[in-house]
Amino acid sequence: AQSVTQPDIHITVSEGASLELRCNYSYGATPYLFWYVQSPGQGLQLLLKYFSGDTLVQGIKGFEAEFKRSQSSFNLRKPSVHWSDAAEYFCAVAPYNTDKLIFGTGTRLQVFP
Amino acid sequence: DSGVTQTPKHLITATGQRVTLRCSPRSGDLSVYWYQQSLDQGLQFLIQYYNGEERAKGNILERFSAQQFPDLHSELNLSSLELGDSALYFCASSAPRDSRLGEQYFGPGTRLTVT
Numbered sequence: 001a002q003s004v005t006q007p008d009i010h011i012t013v014s015e016g017a018s019l020e021l022r023c024n025y026s027y028g029a030t031p032y033l034f035w036y037v038q039s040p041g042q043g044l045q046l047l048l049k050y051f052s053g054d055t056l057v058q059g060i061k062g063f064e065a066e067f068k069r070s071q072s073s074f075n076l077r078k079p080s081v082h083w084s085d086a087a088e089y090f091c092a093v094a095p096y097n098t099d100k101l102i103f104g105t106g107t108r109l110q111v112f113p
Numbered sequence: 114d115s116g117v118t119q120t121p122k123h124l125i126t127a128t129g130q131r132v133t134l135r136c137s138p139r140s141g142d143l144s145v146y147w148y149q150q151s152l153d154q155g156l157q158f159l160i161q162y163y164n165g166e167e168r169a170k171g172n173i174l175e176r177f178s179a180q181q182f183p184d185l186h187s188e189l190n191l192s193s194l195e196l197g198d199s200a201l202y203f204c205a206s207s208a209p210r211d212s213r214l215g216e217q218y219f220g221p222g223t224r225l226t227v228t
Contacts, residue, residue: 034216043219043220044205045219099161099169099207100158100161104155
């Protein structure tokens with residue numbers, strides 16, 4: 001069955017530090033890959049997406065993600081975290097030939113000043 | 114603001130009752146998706162409609178149903194409510210050109226509390 005794993009439930013970083021959130025997917029072919037962010041009491045906002053081509057994708061708010069086929073991973077990175085980045089981050093896949101999104105369990109990011 | 118609106122924002126009701134959640138997609142979007150977010154199940158896809166027709170079904174209970182109207186707004190009907198149905202229900206919409214390549218824009222959600 002298709003699945004998405006975010007192994008880190010909770011991550012704490014200091015403001016200005018770099019960030020990497022992990023995401024692994026289980027699927028026979030390369031799905032479409034997404035990262036969404038959910039701020040408290042808010043809906044989900046798309047940070048970036050990967051469909052094909054360049055495996056390093058740039059998103060909004062200074063985020064980027066790298067697709068590694070050999071590792072079935074799509075990790076999210078940011079070189080310098082801001083306090084406003086504190087939120088919950090979801091990795092999602094859309095398997096080939098479907099529109100539905102399968103979400104990981106999310107990683108809650110806490111940022112200390 | 115994603116352009117997707119959901120009403121109501123909050124809903125408190127009793128077990129056994131029926132409620133209707135409403136979603137208006139972004140202007141021009143033909144696809145509407147419903148998701149449920151709960152503490153124990155996480156974010157789960159429920160159902161998708163495309164231009165008035167059901168396109169895909171996920172983990173949607175038989176007590177739940179949805180429809181998309183000619184003006185493209187959608188309603189999710191939840192009946193015989195149980196405590197475990199308490200959750201945040203999101204609606205999302207995607208671009209008409211090709212929803213397969215389009216990103217999904219999420220509404221702010223409706224928080225349902227069943228007491």
